[in-house]
Amino acid sequence: MNKHDDDLSTRLIHHPYKPPAGFEAVAPGVHKASTVMFPDVEALRTYDWKDKSGYTYGLHGTPTTFTLEERIATLEGGEHCMLAPSGLSVISLVDMALLRQGDEVLLPDNAYGPGKVFAEVELAAWGITHRFYNAMDPDDLARRIGPATRLVWLEAAGSITLEYPDIPALVERVRQANAQRSGDRPVVTALDNTWGAGIAFNAFDQGVDVSVQALTKYPSGGADVLMGSVVTRDLALHRKILLTRMRLGLGVGANDAELVLRGLPSVALRYHAQDATTRALATWAQQQPGVARVLHPALPSSPGHDTWKRDATAAACLFSVVFDPAIAQARIDAFCNGLRLFRLGWSWAGPTSLCAPYHLASIRTQGWQDAGGLVRFAVGLEAVDDLRADLAQAWTALHCKPDPFPSPQT
Known part of the structure; x- marks a missing residue:
């Protein structure tokens, strides 16, 4: 390639210099991308982002977001994590991934308000019903689980009024209901774990299936970023929610991921x-x-x-x-x-x-x-x-x- 002035743009875009490998620092690198380059056609056709073994498009993950997901999974004691643009978006994401027309979702009366409104407006418009239960009475939850129930939300502590529920007892009531029904769609339990943040208690040791967090809160800590996470231990459940996220086109920016990564050590x-x-x-x-x-x-x-x-x-x-x-x-x-x-x-x-x-x-x-x-x-x-x-x-x-x-x- 020559060095004439009319080649300057091309030479800047396709510059041959690559920095040496092996750089390591306290802060993870920040990788920004929509387009991701493939070395050859075979790689373009075979790389798989879903198991974090390869990169295909910025929306589906970069080294920065994959690193944050792994660290959030560790924070919560889970195995699999995905990111979305806010705490409310991960609540909505779980609803949309696990519910379909004719299903019912049960929510504690003291749940996060915007999550309740999402059920009352959007889910209702899609033919998905909802009911509220008393989070402080596991038997009240048991009485409300019906044939159409497919998702039970939990919250500890309750929003605003901060009641602390018996999570293991609530989960046990759901397990008992699942044992009495046939079919391949058991009731799933999902916890809004923003308050606990993976520090006050381990949600999965208490039996929940899905834990969501507003990373906006404790993991960020700076009041300057919006983000949410969904963590599971079950690979099939993770994949189901992950593919819904893909179809919805939800992603997070590298600079936002950088801010949360910087907040996590403290x-x-x-x-x-x-x-x-x-x-x-x-x-x-x-x-x-x-x-x-x-x-x-x-x-x-x-x-x-x-x-x-x-x-x-x-x-x-x-x-x-x-x-x-x-x-x-x-x-x-x-x-x-x-x-x-x-x-x-x-x-x-x-x-x-x-x-x-x-x-x-x-x-x-x-x-x-x-x-x-x-x-x-x-x-x-x-x-x-x-x-x-x-x-x-x-x-x-x-x-x-x-x-x-x-x-x-x-």
Whole structure:
């Protein structure tokens, strides 16, 4: 190839230089691709991305995304992992892969709200029915499993109200139902494991078939990326969901995968640090005026505490305060507006503490209709004394005098 100016574009695109092999660093390489090059026609026809033995197209995987998938599978104690663009997308992906017209899905009443809405709107439009069950009553689940049931969602702890269910008992009820039916489509259990993150407990040791996570939360840790994962131990189940992902055209960008890979080495440290701060704040909040209840699985008064103590080793960064019904919502809103370190925003597990008010009667059908206003707190990485001082100064908006703020030495 000559070096004339009119050949410059071609020479830049087909430049012969290749860096030497053997480079190794702490951070995995970031491989960006839509098109993937094949060495010959035989490779183009035979390379298989499904078992990670080869690369065919950027949507189906690169060294960067394959590396992240393997590490997430290890984090959760599974064998197979696939990535998708968000936590909600992996919930929807599992629904679409495992359900078809005439099927039924059962969801806990305290499941993640957008996942419930997906069942109520999209799945319903496709002829797939749904019902809600009481996650704290395994026998209620057993009574609701019918001939059309094909998928049971689990969530630990429950969204917003943080009830901790007996996962092994719920899974056992599904196994009993499967033992009594014939056919080749047993009921599958799928857990939203975003709260546990593979750290608080091992979902597969507790018997679930599928574990999904919003990697947006703990694995990323930076509040700057959206991603989800689906992990299984069963290869056939993995392949079924994987091929649905392929047909839907779901993929993740290399730079997003890079951010999650960078967050993973510190995920356990962050999880336990935020857990410790959250327990301290939740315990303090229990003693404050105007509080009807504090919800956090490590608190003895929180629903499912004994089960959490039996089955889990940690408790994440969330706690919710249910206020006395006599406290008007406007005062609760003023309390939230008065916070300085706890910012108003959705999501959690990032470095910045967050809060958000909820109206329980509008998001629950079971058990919370007469409760007062609720504020969910997501604890970040700030110092515990600073966060406690922030809560104390905002408490004045409730027209309730908080307990004296302890000095850092106490």
